Amino acid sequence: MDSAISTSAGAPDALISPAAERNSAAILQVLRAHLPAQGRVLEIAAGSGQHAAAFAAALPGLDWIPSDPSPQARASIEAWRTHTGVANLHPAQAVDMLDEASWPSQRLNAIVCINMIHISPWTAAEGLMQLAERSLTRPGGLLYLYGPYRETEVPLAPSNAAFDESLKARDPAWGLRDRGEVETLARSHGLALTLRRAMPANNLSLIFRRI
Template identity: 65%
Template sequence: MQTLDPLTPAAPPGALASPAVARNTDAILAVLRAHLPERGRVLEIASGSGEHAVAFARALPLTSWTPSDPSPEARSSIAAWAADAALSNLGPALDLDAAQPDTWPAVDVQAIVCINMIHISPWAANEGLMAGAGRVLPDPGGLLVLYGPFREADVPLAPSNEAFDASLKSRDPAWGLRAVEDIVALAKAHGLHLTRRAEMPANNLMLLFRRVG
């Protein structure tokens, strides 16, 4: 689930654009380059507009990138960006709801990437994400990558994140910044262990989890 903006002049016909993508793509890509398997198959959860999927598939040509989103509007946007990019390693978007892991299509992947969903979704989506990742990622070594703003024990929350959290909760009380400790505990319950915490621009984090049986 991702907040999308209306069509912009830079987007191909039928596509949506998210301003955050232009700001965070390079920083996220640097971490992905360092940790994704060079020739791995990657499932992206909650791909939103599809701009990240195109950018990462283009930058990582030996990977096979599969976007997904439960929103028909988002999947249409992903298809528009993908058609414009014409990348052989970018597959069609799956209709996949993180909150319902039992309904996920069969996938054969080495890594799952989820950007800016954890805080813009109910807790059930996080539970479903971990359950689904724990089931489909290979054991050992399967990789789950999360990106977004989080709360951390004993780390003061940046004023911008405090305001963002309040804004999210005003839109939906089930949304909001999650505590890293809660996400780590949930992941561990599904055989996924935190192996890296990377500080990112604009008070965001990337959390990398590995599948451990």
């Protein structure tokens, strides 16, 4: 989970992620254009819960199901859910991409995963694609990924290079992923890349559709 600080005394368990504050509006613009008007959305690695609260409020036709393996994150998500009172925001689930037994069994119209696959081992990305293959409606179920990537055809921004080094210093299994390798992994699980959009601060929005 991103570094965060406590919110106001009115919601002491709710955490604030500076990154989520910065990128929520830009991500919502993409989601609003591509998510269905109605359906079930599972958010993987929902962290502080700020995204979940903001997106569920802005997209009232969707059942938004946040999840995170961290008890601290789930407590923060619940605090945001209680504080905002958004009716279509569900309680957080303890879903872990490294533990298949924790994965939900229901069909999903979309899966949203923001800033996870570079702050986790590659096996978490493999789990995410496996879950998407198993759970997304077909054809057309949507997997949305957001974060920084390496791309063969695009020079790596100095800020992303420094970020990559810092991640690997924290854990050698972490680091920016090659977009082409992510696309190949997705394709092996019945998912086709349908959108690559440059986002602020050298991030990307990637949308895959279930074939």
